[in-house]
Amino acid sequence: MNLHEYQAKAVLREYGVAVPRGVVLEEWASVHEAMAELGSGPWVVKAQVHAGGRGKAGGVRLCTSAAELEAAASALLGSRLVTQQNAPHGQPVHRLLIEEQLPVQRELYLSLTVDRAAERIVLVASSAGGMEIEAVAASNPELVLREAVHPVTGLMDYQGRNLAFALRLAGGQVASFVQLAKTLYRIFVDKDLSLLEINPLVLTRDGRLLPLDCKMAVDDNALWRQKGLAACLDLSQLDPKEAEAHAHHVNYIALDGNIGCMVNGAGLAMATMDLIQRCGGRPANFLDVGGGATAESVAQAFRIILADPNVRAVLINIFGGIVRCDLIAEGIIQAVRTVGVSVPVVVRLEGTNAEAGRRLLAESGLAIIPASDLTEAAQRAVAEATR
Ligand code: GDP
Numbered sequence: 001m002n003l004h005e006y007q008a009k010a011v012l013r014e015y016g017v018a019v020p021r022g023v024v025l026e027e028w029a030s031v032h033e034a035m036a037e038l039g040s041g042p043w044v045v046k047a048q049v050h051a052g053g054r055g056k057a058g059g060v061r062l063c064t065s066a067a068e069l070e071a072a073a074s075a076l077l078g079s080r081l082v083t084q085q086n087a088p089h090g091q092p093v094h095r096l097l098i099e100e101q102l103p104v105q106r107e108l109y110l111s112l113t114v115d116r117a118a119e120r121i122v123l124v125a126s127s128a129g130g131m132e133i134e135a136v137a138a139s140n141p142e143l144v145l146r147e148a149v150h151p152v153t154g155l156m157d158y159q160g161r162n163l164a165f166a167l168r169l170a171g172g173q174v175a176s177f178v179q180l181a182k183t184l185y186r187i188f189v190d191k192d193l194s195l196l197e198i199n200p201l202v203l204t205r206d207g208r209l210l211p212l213d214c215k216m217a218v219d220d221n222a223l224w225r226q227k228g229l230a231a232c233l234d235l236s237q238l239d240p241k242e243a244e245a246h247a248h249h250v251n252y253i254a255l256d257g258n259i260g261c262m263v264n265g266a267g268l269a270m271a272t273m274d275l276i277q278r279c280g281g282r283p284a285n286f287l288d289v290g291g292g293a294t295a296e297s298v299a300q301a302f303r304i305i306l307a308d309p310n311v312r313a314v315l316i317n318i319f320g321g322i323v324r325c326d327l328i329a330e331g332i333i334q335a336v337r338t339v340g341v342s343v344p345v346v347v348r349l350e351g352t353n354a355e356a357g358r359r360l361l362a363e364s365g366l367a368i369i370p371a372s373d374l375t376e377a378a379q380r381a382v383a384e385a386t387r
C-alpha cells in the first residue's frame with residue numbers, strides 16, 4: 001500500500017527527521033491560511049498523487065508570489081495529474097502539499113528496499129538525485145551505490161559513512177547522513193515498509209541535508225498491525241476496478257488486453273496469462289480469486305472483470321484444490337444471471353468436484369463454453385476474443 005508524500009513526511013517527522021515546513025491543502029478556500037502559516041515564501045506547491053514524475057508533469061510548482069501560488073493551487077486542486085508513471089487518464093488531485101521552498105545546492109538519491117536475492121534490507125544511494133533511479137542505473141550504473149544491512153547488527157555507522165563519502169559529502173554532513181540513514185532504517189523496520197525512497201535528498205546552500213520528496217510503500221501483509229498507516233489508504237488513487245477488488249479481497253490488476261481472466265492462485269493466474277499470450281491473445285487483467293474462493297467472491301470478481309469495456313471474452317480457469325468446483329460453478333451461474341454477460345465465457349474446471357461443477361454449468365442453460373484442458377481453454381478464449 002502506498003502512502004502520499006505528506007503522509008510519509010509525517011512519519012519522518014514522528015522520528016525526528018527534519019523535513020521542509022509544509023501545510024496540506026484540501027480546499028482552495030484555505031490557501032491564504034496556508035500562506036500565512038508558511039510565511040513570506042517562496043513556496044512549492046505539490047500535487048499529492050500516488051505516482052512519481054510529478055515534477056516533469058507540472059504537478060510540482062515553484063512559486064515566488066502569492067498570486068503564483070493561488071494560480072498553481074487553483075489549477076491543480078481537483079484536477080487529474082497524468083505523469084509518466086501512472087495510467088493514461090492520470091490520478092485525481094484531492095490534496096496539495098504546500099511547502100517552504102528550499103535553496104537547493106545538490107540533489108541526491110537515497111532509498112531502502114528489500115533485496116530478495118540477498119534476503120536483506122538494502123540501502124541504495126546515488127549522487128544523481130532528482131531523476132529516475134532506473135534511468136541512472138541504466139546509463140551510469142557506477143553512480144548507484146548499495147549497502148546491504150545485516151538484520152542482527154542493523155545499519156552500521158561505517159556503512160552510512162561509505163555511502164556518505166561516495167556521495168561526496170564532507171564535514172558535518174557525513175554525520176547527518178549517517179544519522180538520517182540509521183533513522184530511515186529504523187522506520188523501514190518499525191513500519192513494515194517495502195519501499196522508502198527519498199528522491200531527492202537535498203543538500204541546501206546553507207549545508208543542511210533534507211528529504212524534499214518521500215515515497216513510502218507499506219507491506220500489505222503487515223497492515224493488520226500497522227493500523228495507523230492502514231488508515232492512510234486512499235482508494236481514489238487506485239484504478240476504480242482495483243479499488244473495488246481491494247474492498248472484496250480479490251487480487252486484481254488491470255492490464256490492456258481484451259481477455260478477462262479469473263483464476264484461483266497467483267501462480268496459476270500467471271501461467272494462464274502466459275498461455276493466452278502464447279496463443280496470440282492479450283489478457284485484460286490479472287485476477288486471483290484466492291484459495292478460499294466462494295460463490296460470492298466469484299460473482300464479485302466477474303462483475304469487476306466485466307466492468308472493463310475492453311473485455312471481449314472471459315477465461316475462467318479454476319483448479320479445485322481447497323475450493324470446490326461445484327461452488328465455483330454456482331458462483332459463475334449466479335454472476336452470469338445477475339450481471340448479464342454479453343461476451344463469450346470459456347470455463348475450465350479441474351480438481352475437487354469438477355464433474356459436479358461441469359454438470360451444473362451444462363444444465364444452467366447459459367451459453368458457457370466448456371474446455372477440458374488449459375491449452376484448449378486459452379485457444380478458445382483467444383479465438384472468441386478475435387472473432
Ligand atoms: P516527483 O517529480 O514526483 O518525484 O516530485 P519531487 O517532489 O521529487 O519534486 C520534483 C522536483 O522539484 C525536485 O527534484 C526538485 O528539483 C524540485 N523541487 C521540489 N521542491 C523544491 C524546493 O523546495 N526547492 C527547489 N529549489 N526545488 C524543489
Ligand code: MN
Binds near residue numbers: 130200
Ligand atoms: Mn521525487
